[in-house]
Amino acid sequence: MLSALDLARRIESGDTVPAAVLDLCAKAIDAREGEIQAFASLDLAGARRQAEAAGLANRPLRGLPVGVKDIFDTVDFPTECGTPIYAGNRPRSDAALVALIRRAGGIVLGKTVTTELAFLNPSKTHNPHDPSRSPGGSSAGSAAAVAAGMLPIAVGTQTGGSVIRPAAYCGVTGFKPSYRLLPTPGLKHFSVYLDTAGLFAAGVADVAFAAAAITGRDLRVDRRATIAPPRIAIARTNVWDRASADMQRALDAAAKAAAAAGAHVNEPAWPAFLTDAFNAQAVIQDYEAFRTLAFEYDHHRERLSPILRDTLDKAAAVTADDYDAARRTTKRARQALADHMGEIDVLLTPSAPSAAPGPDTTGPAIFNRVWTLMGTPCVNVPGLKDASGLPLGVQIVGRFGRDHEALLAAQFLEKAIKAAA
Amino acid sequence: MLSALDLARRIESGDTVPAAVLDLCAKAIDAREGEIQAFASLDLAGARRQAEAAGLANRPLRGLPVGVKDIFDTVDFPTECGTPIYAGNRPRSDAALVALIRRAGGIVLGKTVTTELAFLNPSKTHNPHDPSRSPGGSSAGSAAAVAAGMLPIAVGTQTGGSVIRPAAYCGVTGFKPSYRLLPTPGLKHFSVYLDTAGLFAAGVADVAFAAAAITGRDLRVDRRATIAPPRIAIARTNVWDRASADMQRALDAAAKAAAAAGAHVNEPAWPAFLTDAFNAQAVIQDYEAFRTLAFEYDHHRERLSPILRDTLDKAAAVTADDYDAARRTTKRARQALADHMGEIDVLLTPSAPSAAPGPDTTGPAIFNRVWTLMGTPCVNVPGLKDASGLPLGVQIVGRFGRDHEALLAAQFLEKAIKAAA
Numbered sequence: 014m015l016s017a018l019d020l021a022r023r024i025e026s027g028d029t030v031p032a033a034v035l036d037l038c039a040k041a042i043d044a045r046e047g048e049i050q051a052f053a054s055l056d057l058a059g060a061r062r063q064a065e066a067a068g069l070a071n072r073p074l075r076g077l078p079v080g081v082k083d084i085f086d087t088v089d090f091p092t093e094c095g096t097p098i099y100a101g102n103r104p105r106s107d108a109a110l111v112a113l114i115r116r117a118g119g120i121v122l123g124k125t126v127t128t129e130l131a132f133l134n135p136s137k138t139h140n141p142h143d144p145s146r147s148p149g150g151s152s153a154g155s156a157a158a159v160a161a162g163m164l165p166i167a168v169g170t171q172t173g174g175s176v177i178r179p180a181a182y183c184g185v186t187g188f189k190p191s192y193r194l195l196p197t198p199g200l201k202h203f204s205v206y207l208d209t210a211g212l213f214a215a216g217v218a219d220v221a222f223a224a225a226a227i228t229g230r231d232l233r234v235d236r237r238a239t240i241a242p243p244r245i246a247i248a249r250t251n252v253w254d255r256a257s258a259d260m261q262r263a264l265d266a267a268a269k270a271a272a273a274a275g276a277h278v279n280e281p282a283w284p285a286f287l288t289d290a291f292n293a294q295a296v297i298q299d300y301e302a303f304r305t306l307a308f309e310y311d312h313h314r315e316r317l318s319p320i321l322r323d324t325l326d327k328a329a330a331v332t333a334d335d336y337d338a339a340r341r342t343t344k345r346a347r348q349a350l351a352d353h354m355g356e357i358d359v360l361l362t363p364s365a366p367s368a369a370p371g372p373d374t375t376g377p378a379i380f381n382r383v384w385t386l387m388g389t390p391c392v393n394v395p396g397l398k399d400a401s402g403l404p405l406g407v408q409i410v411g412r413f414g415r416d417h418e419a420l421l422a423a424q425f426l427e428k429a430i431k432a433a434a
Numbered sequence: 435m436l437s438a439l440d441l442a443r444r445i446e447s448g449d450t451v452p453a454a455v456l457d458l459c460a461k462a463i464d465a466r467e468g469e470i471q472a473f474a475s476l477d478l479a480g481a482r483r484q485a486e487a488a489g490l491a492n493r494p495l496r497g498l499p500v501g502v503k504d505i506f507d508t509v510d511f512p513t514e515c516g517t518p519i520y521a522g523n524r525p526r527s528d529a530a531l532v533a534l535i536r537r538a539g540g541i542v543l544g545k546t547v548t549t550e551l552a553f554l555n556p557s558k559t560h561n562p563h564d565p566s567r568s569p570g571g572s573s574a575g576s577a578a579a580v581a582a583g584m585l586p587i588a589v590g591t592q593t594g595g596s597v598i599r600p601a602a603y604c605g606v607t608g609f610k611p612s613y614r615l616l617p618t619p620g621l622k623h624f625s626v627y628l629d630t631a632g633l634f635a636a637g638v639a640d641v642a643f644a645a646a647a648i649t650g651r652d653l654r655v656d657r658r659a660t661i662a663p664p665r666i667a668i669a670r671t672n673v674w675d676r677a678s679a680d681m682q683r684a685l686d687a688a689a690k691a692a693a694a695a696g697a698h699v700n701e702p703a704w705p706a707f708l709t710d711a712f713n714a715q716a717v718i719q720d721y722e723a724f725r726t727l728a729f730e731y732d733h734h735r736e737r738l739s740p741i742l743r744d745t746l747d748k749a750a751a752v753t754a755d756d757y758d759a760a761r762r763t764t765k766r767a768r769q770a771l772a773d774h775m776g777e778i779d780v781l782l783t784p785s786a787p788s789a790a791p792g793p794d795t796t797g798p799a800i801f802n803r804v805w806t807l808m809g810t811p812c813v814n815v816p817g818l819k820d821a822s823g824l825p826l827g828v829q830i831v832g833r834f835g836r837d838h839e840a841l842l843a844a845q846f847l848e849k850a851i852k853a854a855a
């Protein structure tokens with residue numbers, strides 16, 4: 014994989030130049046893209062022209078190539094949202110996040126494959142660790158492109174588990190920041206209350222570098238510095254019995270590694286209000302999707318996949334009262350979670366129930382949904398493997414608005430897992 | 435003006451048909467549009483074809499014509515956002531709210547004029563009560579079209595005061611619901627944290643009818659029923675000394691009329707936390723706009739109006755720390771406002787500092803900004819006039835999520851003002 018932070022430092026010091034980084038990407042794309050199919054569109058020639066711009070090395074993203082999930086508007090690439098409904102769609106502007114990436118000196122190398130309208134129907138993308146496996150979804154191409162070394166940075170979104178889950182399956186770092194830390198205008202929405210933009214990169218320090226460069230916020234973590242050991246609470250959650258034996262062992266291994274590195278690790282009981290929130294997430298997602306996708310459902314129903322069509326058919330029955338009740342449950346749960354984490358820096362929980370499944374599914378978001386609804390920062394920390402050698406991801410969940418703390422704790426855990434290996 | 439509720443009832447009872455309502459609009463457009471210029475685009479022929487659809491009279495909006503502010507995506511009209519940057523822009527889908535209007539049996543008759551990117555630069559639209567005056571902004575065309583009887587229902591948005599202020603200047607009812615009661619996907623954003631879709635119609639019952647029909651929520655108010663007198667608190671706010679003498683008298687007249695009709699009216703002190711929130715609104719709007727409009731600012735700066743360009747120039751200096759502090763202030767103020775309104779149903783406050791100003795400005799949003807930030811429902815209640823006969827609007831502000839209560843109180847006040855006249 015390409016380390017965004019290392020590449021940025023080498024550009025900064027004059028060791029390399031943006032055009033040479035593009036060549037690294039091009040080489041990996043040449044070798045892997047035929048099999049992986051992570052890109053919805055790609056423009057190496059255009060990126061090379063942009064890489065010659067003066068002063069790029071002095072800008073926050075240092076001219077690094079970035080892949081953007083194909084549900085964000087772009088002026089120079091089609092934005093097809095993984096559906097024939099938007100074949101050839103050419104927006105007139107860049108989404109806000111895309112414009113900020115360019116403003117920060119990032120080069121958009123291409124659009125990455127999304128599942129249909131960022132929902133559950135599997136995409137054409139393959140998992141770089143085993144092409145017979147799913148890369149997860151919906152940010153399939155972003156996770157796979159980073160995993161295959163074709164890109165140092167990629168953008169995705171999460172409504173249920175669409176950043177953390179593909180990151181786990183592909184063995185990369187995924188960062189779902191606090192709700193709307195990264196701007197969403199110009200994104201094709203599914204459920205506004207949940208849709209959260211996030212980032213993929215090789216390691217925690219890489220994703221933190223990218224987030225800091227794009228937002229101008231103090232989010233960087235230093236791989237070489239000593240990080241104060243965080244207070245970690247293990248969260249097996251309400252769906253622990255659906256985690257594979259390998260994942261259950263991986264979570265324990267991660268907790269043990271963190272404790273061995275000096276973290277204070279405990280395990281409070283799973284609070285009932287989070288199970289309530291878990292259930293509320295589905296109500297909110299369905300109610301909003303039936304309205305957000307009203308155009309597609311009412312005018313292009315026959316072009317939707319069966320899984321999306323069936324979901325929207327059922328979503329029509331969710332009432333405003335159901336939705337309002339789920340919103341109230343959410344509000345209470347957010348407050349209760351803040352109280353619950355009064356003496357805890359971060360939670361440690363699986364990123365997904367197992368390693369990547371076969372190609373017929375993008376995998377369940379059961380270990381992600383509640384955190385998307387809570388709006389808390391989540392980081393998939395890779396480094397563990399199942400019995401067959403496939404990546405297993407564990408997840409750090411921080412407090413709302415404490416993204417830097419969450420990234421620091423994830424960096425701590427990443428290092429602890431490596432040290433324990 | 436055309437009463438949406440009366441027209442809907444007449445269609446329901448078979449007294450009239452959607453095509454005949456379109457003829458009423460066409461007649462008013464023919465008579466007034468040349469002078470008023472409320473429409474960015476218009477398709478009477480297309481609307482007439484849609485009006486022949488079977489079953490339209492049985493659907494919630496009964497085939498009524500609707501105008502949509504030209505910052506919402508539409509498949510059958512250009513979406514130009516009041517700027518040459520988007521001249522001829524043709525989105526591939528309808529915004530969610532537009533799709534819901536069509537789903538409810540509304541006919542989009544045209545796009546209404548917005549100021550440039552829904553900011554402050556005056557548009558070409560004139561105030562129907564006095565063409566030498568501003569209709570307000572940014573939802574200029576929506577307010578003016580309803581005021582001139584060219585449309586029974588129009589859609590707008592409010593970030594500072596862009597629904598309530600033009601409604602007040604044009605003498606129509608404006609309804610800014612609770613934050614995101616009406617969906618925003620497919621809307622050209624300015625500041626996601628603030629941007630709120632709203633509605634314009636002749637009277638309170640009309641706007642309530644439209645909101646109920648579009649959302650499927652129980653929001654209707656019955657003009658003929660007796661409404662339980664609300665508990666009303668007068669809010670002169672932190673900017674009372676900037677209200678004209680006529681507006682100050684109008685607020686007192688409205689309060690007196692409400693009390694005479696049986697409302698319990700009191701006047702608690704203006705809480706300091708709301709002045710803090712007033713100031714926070716500008717910080718949030720500026721910080722977000724500089725990012726939301728990154729594409730336009732970075733690539734089309736010379737095509738922006740001086741007022742928007744200067745605002746964004748200055749907005750670049752707002753830091754993430756400023757923004758985060760403003761968000762914390764907001765969170766505290768929302769909680770404090772809920773407590774403050776524990777024994778109050780609604781607040782009564784000016785909708786704007788005065789009647790419509792001259793054409794060089796869209797008027798200040800100083801009586802609106804804090805409520806947009808609080809996310810509370812607001813209704814401009816027309817019926818009062820200044821010394822020269824121009825409309826003066828007063829505003830009912832309800833509790834977050836209590837939109838029906840706010841509409842009922844507004845209906846109560848509308849009736850009380852009429853009775854006192």
